[in-house]
Amino acid sequence: MDPKNFFPPKISLFFCLSLNFLATLPSKTLCFDQKFLACEPKSCRNNDFQIRYPFWLKGPQQPYCGYPNPNFELSCNEDDQPLLIISDDEYIVEEIRYETNSFRVTNSAAYNHTCPIPLHSLSLDQIPFLLVPGSRNLSLLYHCNSMPEHLTYPINCSTDATHFYFATFDIEMLEKEYNYSPASHSCRDPVNAPVLSDAEENYTEILKTGFLLNWIDHSPSCSSCNSTGGRCGSENESFVCFCPDGRRPSSCNDDRGSRWRQKVGIGVGVAFGGGILMCIFFFIYQRRNPKKYGPSFSIYRNLTSDASSKAEIEKGVSYFGVRLFTYAELKKATSNFDSSKELGDGGFGKVYYGKLRDGRTVAVKRLYENNRKRVQQFMNEVEILTHLRHRHLVSLYGCTSRRSRELLLVYEYIPNGTVADHLHGDRVKPGAVPWSIRMNIAVETASALKYLHASNIIHRDVKTNNILLDNNFCVKVADFGLSRLFPIDVTHVSTAPQGTPGYVDPEYHQCYQLTEKSDVYSFGVVLIELISSMPAVDITRHQHEIKLANLAINRIQSNSLHELVDPNLGYESDYAISKMMTAVAELAFQCLQNEKDKRPCMEEVLKILKHIRNQEYGIKEAEKLDI
Secondary structure (H helix, E strand, O other), rough: OOOHHHHOHHHHHHHHHHHHHHHHHHHHHHOOHHHHHOOOOOOOOOOOOOOOOOEEEEEOOOOOHHHHHHEEEEEEEOOEEEEEOOOOEEEEEEEEHHHHHHEEEEEEEEEEHOOHHHHHHHHOOOEEEEEOOOOEEEEEEEEEOOOOOOOOEOOOOOOOOEEEEEEEOOHHHHHOOOOOOOHHOOOOOOOEEEEEEOOOOOOOHHHHOOOOEOOOOOOOOHHHHHHHHEEEEEEEOOEEEOOOOEOOOOOOHHHHHHHHHHHHHHHHHHHHHHHOOOOOOOHHHHHHHHHOOOOOOHHHHHHHHHHHHHHHHOOOOEEEOOOEEEEHHHHHOOOOOHHHHEEEEEEEEEEEEEEEEOOEEEEEEOOOOHHHHHHHHHHHHHHHHOOOOOOOOEEEEEOOOOOHHHHHHEEEEOOOHHHHHHHHHHOOOOOOOOOHHHHHHHHHHHHHHHHHHOOEOOOOOOOOHHHHEOOOOHHHEEOOOOOOOOOOOOOOOOOOOOOOOOOOOOHHHHEEEEOOOHHHHHHHEEEEEHOOOOOEOOOOOOOHEHHHHHHHHHHOOOOOOOOOOOHHHHOOOHHHHHHHHHHHHHHHHHHHOHHHOOOOOOHHHHHHHHHHHHHHHHHHHHHHOOO
């Protein structure tokens, strides 16, 4: 094909105008201010976000590129990760959210060592950072004479054979309920480390989740500077906007810059005007000779869309810090989305098993439609998942560009199906999921939901089909397609009810008021499924008990729990299991109250479940002693 015939008339006109404009730009625009050039955003090799004001990166940038305070100085460590010094301790900067003036850090010792001891308490005195609400204090205790059996994480790597080192979230509870006082057991002063996770794992993994800090914004003019093409910085301990042609007090629209652009504009306008006339004549000529220009604009649009998507990936562009995959790469990984590799089919799309070129196995979610609404849901899931770090939340590896021909999300592959599969689906095996495992599933799911709520996020589609299991039956909560960020200090959000029948909060369904308690209701249904092994909805049941929630409430209120529980779990034969299942049923009953104010919060639910699980050991010991 003759290259000059490739572009349709409108595109030819567009390129003609664009090239003419670029040709007329005066050479003065290429003479940039040195400080403007020096403050170009930079990044360490092993992170995806750029470092700019109020931070500055030692080496590629200068101190005047950041806020005039030494606490904003970053450096790249040996592993090419951005490093920040707070109170003489080193912290890895995991991400920076400039739009909310916040950033997430992890203690460097915890990041690089399997046994980071001793650590120091975080001190923000005289530091321009504030701890973002939502984190918890993990207390580390050293050199103690003894260690409680409950509510603690042992620090096993200590070589001191005569003393104990451990971590806990609940020093006050240890003192009140277990009469354990750190002072009376010769523990050294506890170190308080804020963390975002309270997952049931070793203390090093908990520390790796890090915590969020806000910086105090003393430069409201920075957004104006950025929006007018400048770069924020400081001189003589005051904010300044570095513009291509020099410095300004607040933005590149101030005085000299405005006059400079006016002069440039006049020169461009004169040259541009002549170019426009030439392009118009060329456009008229094309319109009179349509047969010379064959390919349609839609073909060109598809080609340029694929090209722009590929260009984004080649440039290393990422969405919220996750990797961008090409459509072709994921098509190959799933064998052209072979139906035999289909893992599931949800309300937003199908999920396929895939294998990447680097050998990793993944789950690829393929959204049904690539329209505006789907793009928004796509971006919503990407944004939420990349900001969360919790042992019991599924990890997002990456996605395709939103300009890709299809919207695809790439998750870690969880091999053992869903809780629904094992309770009443195609993976049901007698005795394969005993009560102890179900109890752990309840605790781990509650832990994930509590973490979401502490992060001001409501899941909106809690159900056993969205609770994945690995080969050790550990929980990974998935499918955040319906999630939405929940505004702080707002009691509810009015929104059209979404979710899965049988799990939807009745008050939310009637009043369109979404709250964290909506997730609590759905979790109550999950608890009943764990007790009964019955599905949330079954049209073969009595009309008033098609919904499992209604069936459960009826049986619990009539003291007929034995008619609800799965007979294979040992409710009738094992006293400890009977006590625990009864307690879990009572908790589920509270979660399933029609009025949200009568339901417990997720933090309370988790605390009760942990207490119920811990009781098991006390009951069994009592039985041995015949108490």
